[in-house]
Amino acid sequence: xxxxxxxxxxxxxxxxxxxxxxxxxxxxxxxxxxxxxxxxxxxxxxxxxxxxxxxxxxxxxxxxxxxxxxxxxxxxxxxxxxxxxxxxxxxxxxxxxxxxxxxxxxxxxxxxxxxxxxxxxxxxxxxxxxxxxxxxxxxx
Numbered sequence: 001x002x003x004x005x006x007x008x009x010x011x012x013x014x015x016x017x018x019x020x021x022x023x024x025x026x027x028x029x030x031x032x033x034x035x036x037x038x039x040x041x042x043x044x045x046x047x048x049x050x051x052x053x054x055x056x057x058x059x060x061x062x063x064x065x066x067x068x069x070x071x072x073x074x075x076x077x078x079x080x081x082x083x084x085x086x087x088x089x090x091x092x093x094x095x096x097x098x099x100x101x102x103x104x105x106x107x108x109x110x111x112x113x114x115x116x117x118x119x120x121x122x123x124x125x126x127x128x129x130x131x132x133x134x135x136x137x138x139x140x
Contacts, residue, residue, distance in 0.1 A: 011039030
């Protein structure tokens with residue numbers, strides 16, 4: 001199973017996702033792409049990704065072969081994350097044939113109704129959903 005984690009800014013969410021994905025899906029082939037070098041470095045420090053890359057073209061290329069894309073909601077929104085997500089990156093995520101698991105965040109002038117600040121339950125829910133997909137179940 002090819003799983004793509006995309007994160008930006010400081011890469012803290014990406015690192016948490018990588019650590020949880022590795023526990024949830026130990027045999028997965030995980031690629032981590034940071035929108036900047038700091039995010040990539042932070043994700044690299046998790047020692048959970050099989051492959052690492054940085055930048056717009058890396059996001060575009062990785063989206064072509066991923067089975068699952070996971071990251072903050074902003075990865076599918078042009079100009080999100082204080083401009084780190086280019087329209088080309090958002091389009092690559094949104095138009096990919098991969099299944100997307102997007103973590104809602106109330107940041108950067110976007111309010112996602114129903115999302116409480118810092119809810120660990122969101123990450124837990126994302127991992128349960130990923131496990132269903134990896135085990136062959138359909139996403140809802």
